Amino acid sequence: MTRLLVVEDDPDLSLALRVLLTRSGYEITLAADGREALRRLFAERPALMVLDLLLPGLDGWEVLDRTRDMSDLPVLVLSGLGGVDDRVRGLRSGADDYLVKPFAQAELLARVEALLRRTGPGHWAGEAVEEDMRLVPERRSALWHGTEIRLSDIEYRLLQLLVRNRGRVVTTEQLLDQVWDDSTAIGRDRVKFAVLRLRRKLRYAGGPHAPDPIDAVRGLGYRYDNGPAAGNGAG
Missing domain, CATH: 3.40.50.2300 (Response regulator)
Incomplete structure (x- = not known):
């Protein structure tokens, strides 16, 4: 029911x-x-x-x-x-x-x-939804493979949006609009470098055997995918 x-x-x-x-x-x-x-x-x-x-x-x-x-x-x-x-x-x-x-x-x-x-069913970014990822909104941080990562406000909002849409591509334009509140879609490099910083923090916290859950989809944007094939994207 x-x-x-x-x-x-x-x-x-x-x-x-x-x-x-x-x-x-x-x-x-x-x-x-x-x-x-x-x-x-x-x-x-x-x-x-x-x-x-x-x-x-x-x-x-x-x-x-x-x-x-x-x-x-x-x-x-x-x-x-x-x-x-x-x-x-x-x-x-x-x-x-x-x-x-x-x-x-x-x-x-x-x-x-x-x-x-x-x-359809709601996707949850909180505890007991992602096996290795939990967002901690009150601290603006994330738990990745049991290690807490302190994030800037932009990094937190970026990760939150990607996790909330996990499995789906979020375009660069959508990220600029919803994370940076910039509907002009100017400054696409801001997204690229913020994703690089976020990936670096996840890699450091998760250790050498943890997957990279953020895939770059060439020409479109980024996708959070914490499945077996995660981490195959470039960029």
């Missing part, structure tokens, strides 16, 4: 969502605040998260940001914040969809189903 995490601090709405989604065949985990949401996220690895933004303590914006540090888990924001700026901010912060309260039950179910069809 597909597990969903519902993060909602209103007990009546939380109960209504649990009943609605359970009747639709989902297994539901509830969280009433941001810190509980992150604990549930780590412990249970749901297939999708329905996230309120106005939460006590750690708010939904921070939950969304931390979720994107470790996973590309599908996130449906369900919020009373219905302004254009709020919706744009939510989508730019990594939400896959945004639904404003009050909402029609049929529309909520349709959006959940569409996200699960479109995105």
Whole structure:
């Protein structure tokens, strides 16, 4: 059964969502605040998260940001914040969809189903997902073959984006846009030299027998692949 995490601090709405989604065949985990949401996220690895933004303590914006540090888990924001700026901010912060309260039950179910069809299982960049790699967002570092590597902010964001898209090529233009916030795609050498620095740190930490998990795909970009054939790319 597909597990969903519902993060909602209103007990009546939380109960209504649990009943609605359970009747639709989902297994539901509830969280009433941001810190509980992150604990549930780590412990249970749901297939999708329905996230309120106005939460006590750690708010939904921070939950969304931390979720994107470790996973590309599908996130449906369900919020009373219905302004254009709020919706744009939510989508730019990594939400896959945004639904404003009050909402029609049929529309909520349709959006959940569409996200699960479109995105598939979430890939996790955190503990117990990659056998030899774990990102540590609170320290801006990575554990590679058991050794912690301290990274610059650019190196961390670069590795995070590659791991989050593991197995898929991330183009140089995408890296410039999402890591350097440079949509002009000028300065491609910055990507090349940052990847070289990152590879050097991984090689030093992993030792002579560890693979190089970052493949250079000539003319396109880079791919994180920690499989048996990792490390065959040049550049």
